[in-house]
Amino acid sequence: MVDETSASASIDQPLPSQLIDSSQNEMPPLTGPTPPTPPLVAIDPASNLAQDCGPENVSRKRKEPAKKSKQSQVWEHFVKLPLEETNREVRASCKYCHATYACDPNKHGTTSLKRHFPKCPKNPHKATTIPKQSMLNYVTPSGQGGGLVSHVFNQKRCRRALAKFIICDEMPFRIVEKYGFRNFVRELEPRFRIPSRTTVARDCWQLYLGEIKILKQVLKKSANHVCLTTDCWTSTQNFNYLRLTCHFIDPEWKLHKRILNFSMIENHRGDTIGKTIEKCLLEWRIERVFTITMDNASSNDTALSYLKRRLRNWKGMVCGGDYLQLRCCAHILNLVVNDGLKELKNSFDAIRNAIKYVRSSPARLQKFKSVAELEKLDTTSLVCLDVNTRWNSTYLMLESALKFQKAFERLEDEDEDYMGQFIGGTKREGPPKASD
Incomplete structure (x- = not known):
């Protein structure tokens, strides 16, 4: 064997036939023992030094076969088409409806195939779900710092959130059929199938039944004794309603408030109120009642006497029920203030009638505003009317009217x-004077 270095160096030398035949310049014979093979040299990437890798040092390990890339499960339902049929574009065909989609791994991937699979009309495996890549969503819990959490679309969770939206914001069921709402949801999440108003009403009812079960477990395990508040009123349609609210403290000393029932009652008689409250307590399995707060109506005294007899049999009262009744302080204060306001009824009526005239139409309100500007008064907030059942609203009415005293005079x-x-046949109290 001839060394490559010596072979390359001998290219520029003259050929043997051109040499002079003499004994002194005779060519050495080409035959003879073969020169030894130089040892193999390898470079160690860690030390960058040449190492001897001769036959005695070469490790004879078999090469491990390359691991196959993990293939998406979507290919169990799709088949790649020949490039000749697709104008050299990588496309795949559905095995069931034969719809074709682009699936070039460098451009599209299998996203379009995964989207088609659950919507395929001839798919016999609609219940089968292909694993989807979760998305990261930034969530800020109440009272805590925000963080990234994995999010995967779920139709049931979205319908539950829609039911909570209807309940918490007091929206009508028909809002899901409005064009604006449906267009907003499509832009927000096209995969969400918007239910009908009948389905939304059914979801709200199921959510209510689920919350009842949870609250019953909480009252059974956490609440030793509960405090109740109740009130009755009549709507504009002459329907009578009763609301029962529960207050309790959990083992972590946190105060909770839950509305248990919002019931329709026949009348405001004491026995009717007492029986309705008893029925609610039986439904919620509440036996240990600490106090019941009511207003000062005489019918509530009768209702409380009825409840004392029932709770005494349940053995759920404290101190034999001597401190069971608590009278509503806000109702007592409202009665005291209204009784005192009767002494100034004429002055209040005169001011109230003047404000009613000003606020009866936009034209009159604008006229009053222009008059106030002539008197160089601030017209950012104008006068307001009061509500007979809220004495604090009467105070706010008087406070605003006092600022515009000069405007009323002008x-x-x-x-x-x-x-x-x-003046005339429809004479009313007023106009208000400086003394009023």
Whole structure:
């Protein structure tokens, strides 16, 4: 064997036939023992030094076969098409409906195939779900710092969240059929199938039944004794309603408030109220009652006497029920204030009638605003009316009217209709004077 280095070096030398035949310059014979093979040299990547890798040092390990890349499960339901049929574009065909989609791994991937699989009309494996890649969503829990959590679309969770939206924001069921809401949901999450208003009403009812079970378990395990508050009123349609609210402290000393029932009752008689409350307590399996807070109506005294007899048999009262009844302090304060306001009824009526005239139409309100600007008064917030059952609203009405006293006095001179309501057959109390 001839060394490559010596062979390359001998290229520029003259051929043997051109040499002079002499004994002194005779070519060495080409035959003879073969020169030894130089040892193999390998470079160690860690040390960058040449190492001897001769036959005695070469490890004879078999090469391990390359691991196959993990293939998506979607290919169990799709088949790749020949490139000749697709104009050299990588496409796949559904095995069931034969719809074709682009699936070039460098451009599209298998996303379009996964989207088609659950929507395929001829798919016999609709119940089968292909594993989806979860998305990261930034969530900020109440009272805690935000963080990234994995999110995967779920139709049931979305319908439950929609039911909570209807309940918490007091929205009508028909909002799911409005164009604006449906368009907003499609832009937000196209995969969500918006249910009908009948389905939403059914979801709200199922959510209510689920919350009842949870609250019953909490009351059974955590609440030793509960405090109840109740109130009755009549709607504008002459329907009578009763609301029962429960207050309790959990083992971690946190106060909780839950509305147990919102029931329709026949009348406001004491026996009717007592029996309705008893029925609610039986439904919730509440036997240990600490106090019941009611207003000062005489019918509530009768209702409380009825409940004492029932709770005494249940052995759930404290101190024999001597402290069972608590009278509503807000109701007592409202009665005291209204009784005192009767002494100034004429002045209040005069101011109230003047404000009613100003707020009866936009034109009159604008006229009053222009008059106030002439008196150089701040018209950012104008006068307001009160509510008979809320004495604090009467205070707010008087407070706002006092700021516009000069405007009311000027309105008497510039608006004939304003003075006309206090004169004639429909005479009313007013107009308010400086003493009022």
